[in-house]
Amino acid sequence: MRGEDRIIGTCGFENWHKKDFKAEVGFGLSPDYWQKGIMTEALMEVIKFGYKELELNRIEAIIYPDNFRSRKLLEKCGFREEGYLRDYHFVKDGFLDMVIFSVLKKQFTME
Numbered sequence: 001m002r003g004e005d006r007i008i009g010t011c012g013f014e015n016w017h018k019k020d021f022k023a024e025v026g027f028g029l030s031p032d033y034w035q036k037g038i039m040t041e042a043l044m045e046v047i048k049f050g051y052k053e054l055e056l057n058r059i060e061a062i063i064y065p066d067n068f069r070s071r072k073l074l075e076k077c078g079f080r081e082e083g084y085l086r087d088y089h090f091v092k093d094g095f096l097d098m099v100i101f102s103v104l105k106k107q108f109t110m111e
Helices: 038-052 068-076
Strands: 009-017 022-029 058-063 080-091 094-104
Touching: 009 038, 022 038, 038 058, 038 068, 058 068, 068 094
Parallel strands: 022 058
Antiparallel strands: 009 022, 058 094, 080 094
């Protein structure tokens, strides 16, 4: 929480494609801090940074289909589901489907 000097999660860009003006955002938070608005605040600031400082046009997020907390967070921050990525991620001995979301600069309010 504010004022504490320890890491409780991460939120930032990966897979930045500068020439295409897009990047993927990833995030994670310790379960002790879920449902407190922390990641919503962090993700909104990262999105604003991406549009203002990195000059992105598109920000993507890829999640597991049954990750309802991440889905809710992304939708709260303006992301829209685009579709399923079949057999997108290999884990242990099998492939898993993923879901891709995006938010475009023109649809995001910078307030």
